[in-house]
Amino acid sequence: MSALIFIAIFGIIVLYLGFANNKAILAPAAIGGLLITMALSIKDWGVGSKYFHDMIVVDNFSIAFNVSMLIITILIFLFGVNYYKRMEHHVAEQYALMIFALTGAFLMTSYSNLIMLFLGIEILSIPLYILAGGKKSSYRSNEASFKYFLLGSFSTAFFLFGIALVYGASSTFYLPEINTYIAQFNGHLPPMLMVGLLFILIGVSFKVAVAPFHFWSPDVYEGAPTLVTAFMATVVKTAGFAAFYRLLGMGLLPLPAALEKTLWVMTGLSLLVGNLAALKQSNFKRLLAYSAIVHTGFMLLAMLSQHDSAGSVLLYYTFVYSLATIPLFIIFIHMKRSAKGLEDLVIFRGLYKQKPWVAVFMTILLMSLAGLPPTSGFMAKYQVFTLAISQGYIAITIFAIVMAIIGVYYYFYVLREAFTDSDEPNPILIPFLNAALIVVCGIAVVLLGLFTFTIPI
Amino acid sequence: MESSSLLLFFLAAITLVGAAMVFSSYIPPTSTNAVKFEPYECGIETIGDTWLQYTVGYYLFAILFLIFDVETIFLFPWAVVMRSAGMTGFIEILIFFAILGLGLFYGWKKHALRWE
Numbered sequence: 001m002s003a004l005i006f007i008a009i010f011g012i013i014v015l016y017l018g019f020a021n022n023k024a025i026l027a028p029a030a031i032g033g034l035l036i037t038m039a040l041s042i043k044d045w046g047v048g049s050k051y052f053h054d055m056i057v058v059d060n061f062s063i064a065f066n067v068s069m070l071i072i073t074i075l076i077f078l079f080g081v082n083y084y085k086r087m088e089h090h091v092a093e094q095y096a097l098m099i100f101a102l103t104g105a106f107l108m109t110s111y112s113n114l115i116m117l118f119l120g121i122e123i124l125s126i127p128l129y130i131l132a133g134g135k136k137s138s139y140r141s142n143e144a145s146f147k148y149f150l151l152g153s154f155s156t157a158f159f160l161f162g163i164a165l166v167y168g169a170s171s172t173f174y175l176p177e178i179n180t181y182i183a184q185f186n187g188h189l190p191p192m193l194m195v196g197l198l199f200i201l202i203g204v205s206f207k208v209a210v211a212p213f214h215f216w217s218p219d220v221y222e223g224a225p226t227l228v229t230a231f232m233a234t235v236v237k238t239a240g241f242a243a244f245y246r247l248l249g250m251g252l253l254p255l256p257a258a259l260e261k262t263l264w265v266m267t268g269l270s271l272l273v274g275n276l277a278a279l280k281q282s283n284f285k286r287l288l289a290y291s292a293i294v295h296t297g298f299m300l301l302a303m304l305s306q307h308d309s310a311g312s313v314l315l316y317y318t319f320v321y322s323l324a325t326i327p328l329f330i331i332f333i334h335m336k337r338s339a340k341g342l343e344d345l346v347i348f349r350g351l352y353k354q355k356p357w358v359a360v361f362m363t364i365l366l367m368s369l370a371g372l373p374p375t376s377g378f379m380a381k382y383q384v385f386t387l388a389i390s391q392g393y394i395a396i397t398i399f400a401i402v403m404a405i406i407g408v409y410y411y412f413y414v415l416r417e418a419f420t421d422s423d424e425p426n427p428i429l430i431p432f433l434n435a436a437l438i439v440v441c442g443i444a445v446v447l448l449g450l451f452t453f454t455i456p457i
Numbered sequence: 458m459e460s461s462s463l464l465l466f467f468l469a470a471i472t473l474v475g476a477a478m479v480f481s482s483y484i485p486p487t488s489t490n491a492v493k494f495e496p497y498e499c500g501i502e503t504i505g506d507t508w509l510q511y512t513v514g515y516y517l518f519a520i521l522f523l524i525f526d527v528e529t530i531f532l533f534p535w536a537v538v539m540r541s542a543g544m545t546g547f548i549e550i551l552i553f554f555a556i557l558g559l560g561l562f563y564g565w566k567k568h569a570l571r572w573e
Contacts, residue, residue, distance in 0.1 A: 012559055019566060168466075191460040 001051050001058050003040040003066065004106050010037065011099035018092025027081045030095045031074050034102075038070045054174065055113040061311055062110035064455050065242040068315060069105055072234045072322045073098065075437065076227065079330055082431045083227045094134065097127035098231060105239035112250060114163045114173045114200070117243060121159070121207060124239060125152050128232065132224040144223025151216045152206070159203025165196030175251035187256050197252070197259060204247060208240035210300060211269040214293045218277075221289035222343075226336075229285060230329040233292050234322035241299050241314055253306055263304050267396060270297030271403040278410045283343050284332050287410060288325065291369060294407060295321055301400055302384045305391040312454045313383045320376040320448055324368040327441040330434050331362055338426040345414055350422030358430065359418050361442035368445045370411040371404050376449035383452070517569045524557050 010033040017029055041063050048059045077095065084091045104123030111117045129152065133145025167173060169192045170181040182189065189197070202213060209217040221229045252259065274293030281287040295317075302313045331351075339347035352359035368377030381404060388397045430438075535542065535550050542549075564570065 012556070015563060016559075165463075190462075192463040192466070195463060 001044070001049065001056070003037050003044070004056075004103065004110070006040055007033070007037045007099060007106060008103045011096050011103060014092060014099055015096040016092075018090075018096070023084070023091050026092055026095055027077050027084075030099065031077050033099070034070050034074050034077070038067055041066050041070070050112075055116045056107070056110050057112040058110050060456065061246070062106075062242070064315055065109040065238060066106055068319045068322075069102065069109075069235050069238050072238065072319075072326070073102055073231075075323075075326050075441070076231055076234070078433060078437055079230065079326065080227055082434055083333065094131065094227075097131050101127040101131070101231070102235065105235060105242075108239045108243040109246070111243070111246065112175050114166070114175070114178075117247070118156075118160065118163060120239075120243065121203070122156065124236065125156070125207070128228075128236065131228045131231070132220055134225045134228055138223075140223035141225065142223075144220045147216055147223075148220045155203050155206035155213070158199045158206075162196045162199025162201075162203060165192055165199065167196075169193040169196060175247070178251045179253070182252065182256065185256075187254075189256050189258070194256075194258060197256075198262065200247070201259070201262065204240065204244050205266065208237055208244060208296050208299075209289075209293055210266050210296050211273040211293060212266070214270070214273065214296075217293065218286045218289040221292075222283060222285045226285070226329055226333045229288075230326050233288065233325050233329075234318075237292065237296070238318040238322065241296075241303075241318055245303060245311055245314055248303060248306070249311065255306060260304070263300060264393075264396060267297050267300040267304055268399060270294065270300060271400055275403050275406050278407070281410070282345055284345055284347075284414070285343060287345070287414070288328065291407070291410070292325075294403065295369075297403070298381060298384050298400060301388050301393070301396065304396070305388045305393060307387055307391055309454070310387060312456070313380075313387055315455060316376075316448075316453065317380040317384060320368065320380050320445060323441050323448070324365045324375075324377060324445050327361065327438040328365050328369075330438055331358060334428055334430050334434070338428045340426075345417050348414060348417040349420050350425045351418040351428065353421055354425060354428050355430065358428075358435075358438065361438050362418055363415055364442045364445060366411040366415055368449070370408045372408070374446065374449050376445050376447075376452070379449045379452045514572060517564070521561060521564050521569060524561050528554065528557050 014026070014030055014033065017026060044058055045060060045063055050057050076098070080095070084094065101124050104120045104125070107116055107120030107123060111120060129145055129149040132148050133141050135141035163173070166178065169190060170178050172178060172181065182193070206213040221232065224232065248255065255263070270293050274290045274297060278287055278290035278294065281290060299314060299317055302310045302317065335347045335351065336343055351362070364375060368375035371377045371381040385397050385401065531553060532550070535546060539546065
């Protein structure tokens, strides 16, 4: 709880640090603040307490997800040191907005009241709408921001309407009370409650970009500044799934049959649509966007299995997915700069020739995303599949395994480009800090695969 | 039977909105003359395009005004329960003011209040 208050105030402090006209202190200060927040979070581990009339529940689940998101954000801020070097104005605002978004993410992991979930989603989203338009002079960035804002507010309206309908049926916003209310119907829900729950599901699905509510994500990922894309692909996804899991775990389990079928279809659709579209992409950011949709499919599969260990599996999955995604964006931004702003897959040509070690780490990271051993991506998928099979979801798991194999094609297509010689090689410059980030994340991805962790949450 | 409440809800929503739209097109007195199509019925005739671009400064001012708007909205419920909320409530509302004030101060420092 003190972590939540601290990070909210810390965002304002970073905002005001911008007046010091010293860009060099921003990133260290921001990272320092996040480390303090992490210490404050870990302090509450195992205590489990409720605040604000039980609207906020800080338990091990929320702390584990918060710490995971803090680590990812620290990595992104380290990436930001070099990324924002050429930016003259509003650097402090970028960091501050990301910290504000993180505040919303904290709320999303620790709510037990639907109003708090709504607040969390809004606090997370509004800074992101601004961040997506961070490149003011770029047409694509403006388009991304506007698209995200319009579609995002539309989905928020659905979400609010869903809350209203659920409240109309059950006369409560509290998840545990909704759970007992649902339980009395033995799976045969009254239509008003059913429609409300479906609308809430749509709102949350939009935020994590589950098919068929994924249409915004490729455009927004492509148009937004690369660092913001990395933030959206990792932290926002983690927060969204934490919220999703809490919604199901605290409010809806055991899932009513109709909702279970809905989730089942959404899982299958995400896997299928993401994979089929990713096969045809030539833009790297779009490719990663569609790959992210496929990954949400796998995470939904863990959610579908409705088991107590699903939270830990989700945490592991989102964490290793984020660890593999961030360095890929770092490599991408340097390739893009050396190719004078191109974003096609062709820009990776000649990487092995010039920087063989980067190509090797890229292989590891892409293998992790594709889910090949010995990386942690394989272990994450393995945990999801065993969990789903143990709960009797055989057909959809087999489908997911087939989809994981198809996914190898487009990840390795990128690799093929990286190992091809370029006709006109441009010098690739990678600053020391970013190189260190790539190496550390690459090693972590392998080590986490060898020593998998499960957290009692 | 179970779905009747939901159905009733949607029916009521559609009827009310539909009724408002239908009645508003039939009930008001209609008189058409050339002056009705002017942007300003009373005043000087416009010259040129009426779709003017105006400075983004208006928007900034509106946003900053919103700070005070929000402040008032929260001030009213606090004022109602001021005695029972006591010292804690007073300190909490001061913290709230401080945060809003920081927002205004930020806009001030960023020259959002300077009309150029």
